[in-house]
Amino acid sequence: MTIQYRPARTRGLIGAALGVALAAAALVPLSPPAQALVTPVVTNGGVNAKITLSDDHFHPGDTITISGEGFATDPGTAALPGNPVLAVKVNGDDFAATGFPWVAGGPSNIDPSTLPTSGGSGGYAAFEIVNGEFDGTLTIPASWNADNPGTVVLNFLGGSLSTTSPGKVLTPIGIQPSVTVLRPDERFIEVTSIAHTPGSNNNKSLAVKVRNFKRNGGGAQKIAFKIDSADIVVDGVADLQCKQTDAEGDGDFVIQLPTQVDSLTAGGHTLNALVGTDCGAVLPSDPGFPVGGWAGNFPAPFKVATATISSTTHVAGGTLSVDLAGYTKAGGGQKVALLLDAAPFPNYSSSPTIEPCVVTSVAGDGTATVNLPAGLSTGAHTLNVLAGTACGSGIPEAPSRSIALPFTVVEQPLAFSKAPTYAGTPRVGVRSTSSVTANKPGVTLTYQWLRSGVAITNAKSSSYVATAADAKKTLSVRVTATLGEDVVQATSVARTVALGVISNKTRAATSGTFKVGRTVKTTAGRWSVAGLTVKYQWLRNGKAIKGATKASYKLVRADRSRSVSVKVTVSRTGYTTASSTAAAKKVK
The missing domain is CATH 2.60.40.2700 (Immunoglobulin-like)
Incomplete structure (x- = not known):
């Protein structure tokens, strides 16, 4: 297992003697606790240096391989000679009287006593930074646990040391990874893989680390594995999955998950490491069975997350929906980034929005829809689901550790x-x-x-x-x-379909002498629709005159000194009826 750590900026230069540990320096682990369903990302800006350790659990006498990259020279010293130097202390102590308590080595290691500093060299090991990188080793004394059991903090400090005086120094940083030095009787098991999805094309196995699983009296130990105290069923057959440690009781194994897609629900599960078994001969009914030597059932938690897409066939410029389950962290939901073919979705003008980040619910569930680029090529593609990211802050470092959902882009059908x-x-x-x-x-x-x-x-x-x-x-x-x-x-x-509308373009009008005994006439007016049926009704003081329903009307004595007009009504099948009333005229 490789452990990476990324530092935060410190608030000031580190003293020449490196006597003050940077307790306030925040740690940002690149590879978080393995049982956490998270994936690291590369941060943009700030201090991008990182240190990689070969593991995080060791025996007394083991050698830790370390390397670093991305270390920046303080701009104020860039023109000076020499190379910057990174110091490492154990548990923040000086050990000035006895010297650095571990043994430092490797190509980048230099003797602190040769450095032009005024603060002494007894309390730390030193590594020269060349082109922002270094490689080295730290060997734990065989007697370390006698006086210093448990977790050890390695304080990597930079900001004042150089191979020359004056000379280049690092931008002030403090990185504090921790490792565990195991006691002889201390057994350790951890699931180091992150994304787990039963039945998938990838993420279908667990990476597990065991340490100190030695037999009574020493020597290699056989270990059988179960999940949730039940047999692991692979292709319909129960598989005890027997592994064997080395002589120190250590091993790094791959345990296949059940092949049935729905065999493990999203959420937390337990990998059971069973010792004291001959492995594979007969499936044991008791997970804690003893067969010679010491026996036990050692649990290691892990999480299963599932992600499914709406369809495996899509077209360029279309949308793709994804449903997430089991994406949780301490305290509830977490941020999940979506990538296209292990790279951020491009900014493309054909879509107004891009959904690179999903925040799951407290239960770890979430749904999102992403827009596929209009120019996406036909053929096989992958939607990568990465948990524990800052979402949108940069390209994630480890897309291969995500859940990968394959889909195919086909030629756009006629539509x-x-x-x-x-x-x-x-x-x-x-x-x-x-x-x-x-x-x-x-x-x-x-x-x-x-x-x-x-x-x-x-x-x-x-x-x-x-x-x-x-x-x-x-x-x-x-x-x-x-x-x-x-x-x-x-x-x-x-x-x-609504009825048609008949509009009046020219009002109905009367003609002739409005005098008793004379005949007056009217026009129908002009209308917006042809082929109309026309009806007339003459009016005396606005009231219909009985029988006066023609285009002409002979005025009678009853009309004298009254106002006479005519109402013209037009109609046609399929249209609403319309009318127009001529201006009234007074009869003499």
Whole structure:
């Protein structure tokens, strides 16, 4: 297992003697506790230096391989000679009287006593930084645990040391990874893998680290593994998955998850390491069975997260939905980043939004929809689901440790990019024009207008004028798009056709001498619609005159000194009735 740590900036330069440990320096682990379902990301800006340790659990006498990269020289010293130096202390102590308590080595290690410092060299080991990098080792004394059991903090400090005086120094940093030095009887097990999904093409196994699992009297130990105290079923067969440690009782193993997709629910689970077994001969009924030597059931927690996409076939420029389950951290939900082919989704103008980050619920569930780039190539692609990221802050370092969801982009099928429609309310006598677009050039469009779902004879153009036969029926248009052998058809929403409207353009008018005994006449006026049926009604002081329903009227004595006018009413099938009243005139 490789452990990486990334520092935070410290608030000031480190003293020449490195006597003050940077207790306030925040640690940002690049590889978090293995049982946490998280994945690191590269931060943008700030201090990007990191240190990699070969492991985080060791025996007394073991050698820790360390390396570092991304260390920056303080700009104020960039023009000076020499190389910056990184110091490391154990548990923040000086050990000035006895010297550095461990043994430092490796190509970058230098003797602190040769450095031009005034603070002495007894309390730390030193590594020269060249081009922002270093490589070295730290060997733990064989007697270390006698006086210093348990966790050890390694304080990596920089900001004042150089190989020359004056000389280049590092931008002030403090990195404090911790390791555990195991006691002889202290056994340790940890699931070091992060993303786990039963039945998937990847993430379908557990990486597990065991330390100090020696037999009584020493020597290699066989270990059988179960999950949640139940047999692991692989391809329908119970598999005890027997592994054997080295002589020190150490091992790094891969344990396959059940192959059935729904065999493990999203959430927390336990890997059981069973010792004291011959492994594989007979599946034991008791997970704590003893077979020679000491026996036991040692649990290691891990999490299963699931991610599913709406479909495995998509088109460029389309959308893809993903459902997440089991993505939790201490205190509830967590941020989950979505990547396309292990890289951030590109910013593309064809889509107004990109969904790179999902914040799951307290239960660890979440749903998101992402827009696929319009120019995405056809063929196989992957949606990568990465947990524990800052989301959007940069390209994650380890997309291979995510859950990878394969999908295929196929050629865009012929389709309507805009469904057929027509504007406004359909009405008798009014032209309706279809609006429709296809997603490819060179498409031939044909039309058929429908009355209550039945084709209207000879109504095959892109527009149609509703007739009286359409009144109070529904009108829709069916559009067929053809490109080569590809044919697609769609029908607009059907809407009820309203009665036509007859508008008066010129008011009805009377003519003649308005005197008792004379005959007066009227015109029907001008109307917006032809073919109208016209009716007349003469009025005396605004009230209908009985029997006066023609275009002319002979004035009688009852009309004397009264106002006479005429109301003209027009109608046509499929239209609302309209009328116009001529101006009234007084009869002499």
